[in-house]
Amino acid sequence: MNQKDPPGTEMTQFSVLLKRMRGGDREAAGQAIAQVYEELYRIAMRQMKQEKPGHVLQATALIHEAYLRLMGNVAMDISDRQHFLAVASEQMRHILVDYARSAKTLKRGGAAITVGLDDVQIGAKEPSVDVLALDEGIEDLRRLDPRPAQIVVWIYFGGYTEKEVATALGVSLKTVRKEWEFARSWLYDRLAAVPVA
Numbered sequence: 001m002n003q004k005d006p007p008g009t010e011m012t013q014f015s016v017l018l019k020r021m022r023g024g025d026r027e028a029a030g031q032a033i034a035q036v037y038e039e040l041y042r043i044a045m046r047q048m049k050q051e052k053p054g055h056v057l058q059a060t061a062l063i064h065e066a067y068l069r070l071m072g073n074v075a076m077d078i079s080d081r082q083h084f085l086a087v088a089s090e091q092m093r094h095i096l097v098d099y100a101r102s103a104k105t106l107k108r109g110g111a112a113i114t115v116g117l118d119d120v121q122i123g124a125k126e127p128s129v130d131v132l133a134l135d136e137g138i139e140d141l142r143r144l145d146p147r148p149a150q151i152v153v154w155i156y157f158g159g160y161t162e163k164e165v166a167t168a169l170g171v172s173l174k175t176v177r178k179e180w181e182f183a184r185s186w187l188y189d190r191l192a193a194v195p196v197a
Helices: 009-022 026-035 037-049 059-071 081-107 131-144 146-157 162-169 173-192
Strands: none
Touching: 009 026, 009 081, 026 037, 026 059, 037 059, 037 081, 037 146, 059 081, 081 131, 081 146, 081 162, 131 146, 131 173, 146 162, 146 173, 162 173
16 A cells, blocks of 8 residues: 555455455455465464474465465455454364364374363363364354354454454454353363363
8 A cells, every 4th residue: 555545445455355356356365365464474373373383384384275275265255354364264273173184084093183272261271172172162162152153263263352353243342251251161161071182
């Protein structure tokens, strides 16, 4: 954006890119990724911190994998910048889960890939939990109540604040806090029963 562009032009440009993406324009998807790359990198770094050291993927590779998945579905209906980042964050989570499944299949149940539950836990510090068990827990929660599951994904994996989530969902901050607390408690109970590898 040059200095003569009016305030909000970057958002307007991003909206135009999203409209082009909805029309199937793959070039627009690449331009959209470029505009939000720093935010995507922050999200990827947050997700990679949950992985064991020496993971096959690094943050940059995770972004590129998510980009490829987004490119495969450019006609999806993404409403705005925040929604785009949430979709990319969700793609990154799915990529890490896919890698964990692949590693588990290769090792036939040995040395599972784990993530810390520092942000999810309630009460005393608990050991890390299998990323596959966490994914299954989130999917079970999604079947029970989709909104708290989405809140977990956006806050825990995407690094969004409670206020950003409230804005994106169009609900009050109090509602997000209540559902985030419910989701953490529900997942903690669900995952406490899963043996750590």
